[in-house]
Amino acid sequence: QIAKLQIENCPDLIMGGGRAMYQAAIKDDPTYEQKMKDNGITWANTWDEVEAFKEGKLIATLTDDYFERVEEATPTLAQMTEKALSLLSGTEEGFFLMVEGGAMDESAHESEVMELCRQMLSFDEAVSLGIRFASENPDTIVIVTADHNTGGLQDKETADKILAKANKSDVHIKALLEYEAAIQEREPDIKLDELPYRFTTIAHTNDNVQVFAIGYGTEIFNDTTVKSFEIGKFIGQALSGQEFGATSKNGTK
Secondary structure, three states, X not given: OHHHHHHHOOOOEEEEOOHHHHHHHHHHOOHHXXXXXXXXXXXXXXXXXXXXXXXXXXXXXXXXXOOOOHHHOOOOHXXXXXXHHHHHOOOOOOOOOOOOOXXXXXXXXXXXXXXXXXXXXXXXXXXXXXXXXXXXOOOOOEEEOOOOEEOOOEEHHHHHHHHHHOOOOOHHHHHHHHHHHHHHHHOOOOOHHHOOEEOOOOOEEOOOOOXXXXXXXXXXXXXXXXOHHHXXXXXXXXXXXXXXXXXXXXXXX
């Protein structure tokens, strides 16, 4: 259903994985292949096709599912970000681009601390491109944040204390210990006991996440805690120049 909705309501650009999802949507209803053409969408399945793309709407599904590991990611997140910026930056009215390092979440779910570091570095390269673009285009806003924490990563001393008190039969704790054992067996050169950090769960947590931002108006994020929807409202106001968002019955925006 997501693929069908994206075909029906396609923004200027969607790039990433999900090829199997689109193939399944078209197999379920072959008219969606024609809807792509009717909506002016180019469906690319290789990076060469993306690099050759110049204008119009683009859906690029570059792997069947998603990019699981950094070394398997071709193209890289930074390459996709650079291409997206080159395609969108020619518009006078401006643009909104969301870049997600989604595999960081999967790495944390599976207690893969080394892969998480690799994913973070890959994401950092994409962020660097955004910051460079902003330095060359001063009317640009760049916001870097997360929708949630995964894994409850702590310094090892704190994590060891948390896990020592944890119920070992808890499904999340049990899975965490199993993941750690599997990683140690698969990568014996990595001494997990000697790493300075350790996960405390395989689940999402309710810990606050950080917000980094540069550009006009982003000082509202300084030295304060904001709710996630407030970031969305800020982006909407920045794009439209007017109030954005709904008001609840009790008057809360």
